[in-house]
Amino acid sequence: MRGDRRTAGSLLLVNAAHPMPDTAAPDLVCVDPRWPEIQLERRAAGLLNACIRAVGGEHAIVPVSGWRSREEQQAIWDDTLAKEGEAFTRQYVALPGCSEHQTGLAIDLGLAAEEIDFICPNFPYDGVCGAFRAKAADYGFILRYPAGKEHITGISHEPWHFRYVGVPHARLMVRLGLTLEEYVDLLRRDFVRRDLTFRAGRRDFRIHYYAGADRGLLPEEPGRYRQVSEDNCGGLVVTAWR
Numbered sequence: 001m002r003g004d005r006r007t008a009g010s011l012l013l014v015n016a017a018h019p020m021p022d023t024a025a026p027d028l029v030c031v032d033p034r035w036p037e038i039q040l041e042r043r044a045a046g047l048l049n050a051c052i053r054a055v056g057g058e059h060a061i062v063p064v065s066g067w068r069s070r071e072e073q074q075a076i077w078d079d080t081l082a083k084e085g086e087a088f089t090r091q092y093v094a095l096p097g098c099s100e101h102q103t104g105l106a107i108d109l110g111l112a113a114e115e116i117d118f119i120c121p122n123f124p125y126d127g128v129c130g131a132f133r134a135k136a137a138d139y140g141f142i143l144r145y146p147a148g149k150e151h152i153t154g155i156s157h158e159p160w161h162f163r164y165v166g167v168p169h170a171r172l173m174v175r176l177g178l179t180l181e182e183y184v185d186l187l188r189r190d191f192v193r194r195d196l197t198f199r200a201g202r203r204d205f206r207i208h209y210y211a212g213a214d215r216g217l218l219p220e221e222p223g224r225y226r227q228v229s230e231d232n233c234g235g236l237v238v239t240a241w242r
């Protein structure tokens with residue numbers, strides 16, 4: 001039902017244990033008119049472009065893959081399985097229904113080249129790509145599958161895959177060295193009865209977790225701006241600031 005579909009929010013956790021909910025529908029836009037088929041959630045697209053511009057990467061950094069439908073993820077899975085075999089596919093391709101590309105909040109980036117590998121694009125740690133990495137959290141993006149966290153994310157180190165989570169969360173995750181799985185766990189465990197407070201730029205953020213909550217029943221927070229995100233684990237993360 002179209003009328004029941006909603007934008008789930010920037011902290012939606014999608015992995016093998018947490019499939020993409022059918023009811024969530026990202027508000028998609030084209031990332032760059034040069035690649036009209038690559039789409040991202042509206043806010044993520046704007047901030048991705050702002051970050052690329054901030055490092056002068058408009059001609060060097062290429063969006064390789066953004067939003068995918070479940071069907072598209074299935075096609076990528078089947079194709080990679082046929083060409084590369086099962087071990088490689090399980091390492092680098094998320095199960096259909098469980099790819100965070102389906103959220104519209106994930107983007108694979110590549111360094112501009114004559115040929116770019118669609119599954120494992122080259123996105124180095126130095127040069128303009130390194131500059132992008134250094135600024136990514138200031139625009140709300142994290143490296144989603146870092147080295148050393150494969151046992152938590154279930155996905156091999158992917159230097160090219162970035163995920164939009166929003167500015168305070170991205171900065172917190174980088175500072176605390178946490179993946180999205182670990183960050184959502186931390187909020188659920190420690191910030192139900194108290195706020196996680198964080199200052200980023202000139203904003204003072206208050207982050208709070210509501211287990212099993214209904215959006216309509218959240219308490220008012222007068223004088224603050226607020227964003228509410230589902231975590232896909234049965235709770236809501238409320239981020240308030242002024």
Ligand SMILES: [Zn+2]
Binds near residue numbers: 101107160161
């Ligand atoms: Zn990816």
